[in-house]
Amino acid sequence: MKWLTNLFTSNKEEKEPADPMKKFLIAGLGNIGAEYIHTRHNIGFKVLDRLVQQEGLEWQTAKLGAVAEYKLKGRTLILLKPNTFMNLSGKAIKYWLDKENIPKENLLVVTDDLxxxxxxxxxxxxxxxxxxxxxxxxxQLLSTSDYPRFRFGISDEFKKGQQISYVLGEWDEEEKAKLPERLDKSVEAIKEFTLSGLANTMSTFNGK
Structure with missing residues (x-):
């Protein structure tokens, strides 16, 4: 009867709910639409697109955004590109945090920074x-500013009064040449965040 006991135990373990501490929401910020794809403001989308491409994943159209699921050494990463446009990003992020029962400390928001x-x-x-x-x-939607964020520098090389056109403008040729390596480094940082935690990731990648 020992094998029956083992079988029962195995089935019970399989039915237990997933540990929420091993589930993460990685949200890249950007605007939907072809005119925004290659703009500086859409770097959040671009970083996640790089991860999806590298791992052979596919984006699925879901509520309030495009979603892909990535399994990494026992962790589950829900990758999210909100389709709400930048100004309403919180709506999509709150929905997916609640839907997947993910704690705020396991949220990582990827965004541009001037x-x-x-x-x-x-x-x-x-x-x-x-x-x-x-x-x-x-x-506003989470009622807190205490959540991890990944800021990707886009610099402030614009003339006075040109901030909006700069942020919504496309990368220049020099930036385009350097971008692939920077995207790869960003993907490494996301993986490190889920595997080693926030403190270790900050120590390893900040300023790099």
Whole structure:
């Protein structure tokens, strides 16, 4: 009867709910539409597209965004590109956090940042929205600014009064040449976040 006991135990273990601490929501911010694909403001989408491409995954159209699921060494990563446009990013992120029962500390928001040199990575546990409409929406919907965010530097090489056209403009030729390596480094940082935690990821990748 020992084999029956083992079988029963095995079935019981398989039916247990997944550990929420091993599930993550990685949300890349951007705007939908062909005119935005190659803009600086869409770097969040571009980073996640790189991860999906590398791992042979596929985006699925789902509620409030495009979603892909990635399994990594016992972790489940829900990758999300909101289709709400940047200013309403929080709506999609809150929906998927609630739907998948993911704690806020396992959320990582990938976004552009004007205050950081091009391609530089800066990951933080919390912070203000810094005038970024996507982060502002997330803070409003989650009622907190305490959630991890991955800021990808796009620099501030624009003339006075040209911020909007710069952010919504496409990468220049020099940036395009450097972007693939920066995207690969960003994917490495996302994986490190899920496997080693926020502190280790910040130590390894910030400023790189």
């Amino acid at each position: 205050n950081i040199p091009f391609g530089t990575i800066r990951i933080k546990a919390k912070g203000s929205d810094g005038g970024h409409n996507g982060l502002k929406s997330i803070q």
